[in-house]
Amino acid sequence: DAGVTQSPTHLIKTRGQQVTLRCSPISGHKSVSWYQQVLGQGPQFIFQYYEKEERGRGNFPDRFSARQFPNYSSELNVNALLLGDSALYLCASSWGERLYFGPGTRLTVT
Amino acid sequence: AQSVSQHNHHVILSEAASLELGCNYSYGGTVNLFWYVQYPGQHLQLLLKYFSGDPLVKGIKGFEAEFIKSKFSFNLRKPSVQWSDTAEYFCAVISNAGKSTFGDGTTLTVKP
Numbered sequence: 001d002a003g004v005t006q007s008p009t010h011l012i013k014t015r016g017q018q019v020t021l022r023c024s025p026i027s028g029h030k031s032v033s034w035y036q037q038v039l040g041q042g043p044q045f046i047f048q049y050y051e052k053e054e055r056g057r058g059n060f061p062d063r064f065s066a067r068q069f070p071n072y073s074s075e076l077n078v079n080a081l082l083l084g085d086s087a088l089y090l091c092a093s094s095w096g097e098r099l100y101f102g103p104g105t106r107l108t109v110t
Numbered sequence: 111a112q113s114v115s116q117h118n119h120h121v122i123l124s125e126a127a128s129l130e131l132g133c134n135y136s137y138g139g140t141v142n143l144f145w146y147v148q149y150p151g152q153h154l155q156l157l158l159k160y161f162s163g164d165p166l167v168k169g170i171k172g173f174e175a176e177f178i179k180s181k182f183s184f185n186l187r188k189p190s191v192q193w194s195d196t197a198e199y200f201c202a203v204i205s206n207a208g209k210s211t212f213g214d215g216t217t218l219t220v221k222p
Contacts, residue, residue, distance in 0.1 A: 056208040101153045
């Protein structure tokens with residue numbers, strides 16, 4: 001079975017721009033979560049979606065938004081990028097409470 | 111607020127040494143506790159989990175963890191580490207409300 005996939009792998013953006021990151025969960029998984037991981041820190045919870053509805057939100061500004069599609073794939077959008085948004089963005093799909101992580105998207109904001 | 115604290119940022123051991131990584135959490139309700147591992151060049155993956163029942167849980171590759179409710183701790187242990195255990199280890203708490211919180215991780219280096 002294919003694992004969680006994310007695209008793109010790497011991305012370079014300029015301050016003020018907008019970015020969209022994509023995630024496809026493991027087949028059969030209905031829940032997708034997004035995390036931001038800055039170097040030297042653990043993953044920080046951004047959003048969780050279950051059955052296309054937002055189930056949880058972390059302490060991130062409104063510049064961060066997400067949605068889940070009928071096929072359970074998900075997009076994370078970040079508007080008005082700041083230098084501090086540079087990080088590895090992880091997507092995880094879940095079966096019960098167990099998370100299955102994707103490889104991440106490395107976002108660099110210059 | 112939900113939080114997780116991992117006390118050791120970097121641990122260096124020789125092969126066959128015993129390992130214990132500390133994890134303390136704070137949360138007022140029922141939590142599910144996890145240890146995730148990230149081997150060099152690989153994704154985060156589940157090492158072991160505790161939901162309820164026996165507070166001593168066993169995971170993959172000989173790892174185990176003990177949930178001590180009175181101490182809000184979930185320490186990870188392995189009696190004898192191998193070079194292949196070199197990785198970053200994350201303790202995590204997921205509440206019944208679905209919010210997950212990870213610690214900042216412990217980098218384990220095992221010298222051959």
